[in-house]
Amino acid sequence: MREYIVGVDVGGTNIKFGKFDLEGELLERWSTRTNANNNGESILSDIANSITEKMKFSEIKGIGFGVPGPVANNMVLHCVNLGWAEKDIAKEFSDIINEPDVIIKVANDANAAAAGEMYKGIAKGYDNVVLFTLGTGVGGGIIVDGKLVEGVQGVAGELGHIQVDYKHYFQCKCGKKGCLETVASATGIVNIAKVNLKKYKNQSPLRRFSNFSAKKVFDYAKEGDFIAEKSIDEAMRYLATAMGSIFFSINPEIIVIGGGVSYAGNYIIEKIEKYYYDKVRPFITHTNFALATLGNDAGIYGCCYLIR
Numbered sequence: 487m488r489e490y491i492v493g494v495d496v497g498g499t500n501i502k503f504g505k506f507d508l509e510g511e512l513l514e515r516w517s518t519r520t521n522a523n524n525n526g527e528s529i530l531s532d533i534a535n536s537i538t539e540k541m542k543f544s545e546i547k548g549i550g551f552g553v554p555g556p557v558a559n560n561m562v563l564h565c566v567n568l569g570w571a572e573k574d575i576a577k578e579f580s581d582i583i584n585e586p587d588v589i590i591k592v593a594n595d596a597n598a599a600a601a602g603e604m605y606k607g608i609a610k611g612y613d614n615v616v617l618f619t620l621g622t623g624v625g626g627g628i629i630v631d632g633k634l635v636e637g638v639q640g641v642a643g644e645l646g647h648i649q650v651d652y653k654h655y656f657q658c659k660c661g662k663k664g665c666l667e668t669v670a671s672a673t674g675i676v677n678i679a680k681v682n683l684k685k686y687k688n689q690s691p692l693r694r695f696s697n698f699s700a701k702k703v704f705d706y707a708k709e710g711d712f713i714a715e716k717s718i719d720e721a722m723r724y725l726a727t728a729m730g731s732i733f734f735s736i737n738p739e740i741i742v743i744g745g746g747v748s749y750a751g752n753y754i755i756e757k758i759e760k761y762y763y764d765k766v767r768p769f770i771t772h773t774n775f776a777l778a779t780l781g782n783d784a785g786i787y788g789c790c791y792l793i794r
């Protein structure tokens with residue numbers, strides 16, 4: 487009796503596992519360290535071993551993988567963090583476990599997180615969803631008519647690399663300058679605040695620190711500090727610009743904000759809305775915005791969704 491689905495969210499540091507029933511109820515979660523040595527050659531067998539400690543493969547209907555790199559048609563194109571080049575996980579993992587009846591599906595991890603929020607999180611009940619994950623970088627996922635949009639080369643939903651800033655032109659780790667990630671991630675917010683501390687003469691509690699986090703910028707902005715608030719406004723204006731482009735591409739029902747930066751709560755949504763509607767008028771007057779609710783579990787839920 488195949489009564490379980492397993493979600494495996496493979497990160498550069500940790501691998502998160504979720505054991506689900508066929509209705510997508512999370513029964514157990516656990517994690518292991520990622521061993522990316524030797525081009526990550528042991529990762530799949532490590533995953534297989536970890537799953538066998540919890541259940542038999544004959545009990546599993548399917549296993550969904552989320553990986554930190556582009557995926558198209560179930561094929562991983564590359565994952566720099568894991569040391570993987572093009573990789574057919576479905577075939578390799580099937581060979582390792584020797585259970586051809588276990589369904590194996592693979593998706594990009596940020597896309598999987600978007601699917602997770604649609605399946606069991608804040609975007610439940612919606613079929614057209616965009617997720618922006620604001621953390622150290624900016625990730626994203628796009629769902630149209632209930633289906634993940636991967637694109638031909640697996641890079642649809644890489645929202646962090648939409649170019650939006652032609653003023654600061656900060657270097658992005660992708661090689662380009664001015665990507666959304668350089669101005670709207672936690673790192674980007676700090677980048678902008680540091681520029682504004684030089685540009686404006688106003689007093690600011692941020693001047694007490696040589697280094698500070700995006701959280702500090704949010705905290706002082708909420709208290710009305712001029713430079714902090716100006717910096718948040720600027721970052722959210724860039725984010726709203728990218729959201730406006732997405733609006734005109736797929737006209738989503740809901741835009742979900744996740745990742746570490748979403749701790750700023752409704753304040754962040756107020757700031758986004760302040761700029762977003764300028765970008766989409768006069769075509770619409772309302773888009774739903776919401777904060778992600780599944781946190782770090784979004785990925786494993788999304789991996790489960792791939793199989794359900």
Ligand SMILES: [Zn+2]
Nearest residue numbers: 647658660665
């Ligand atoms: Zn970039």
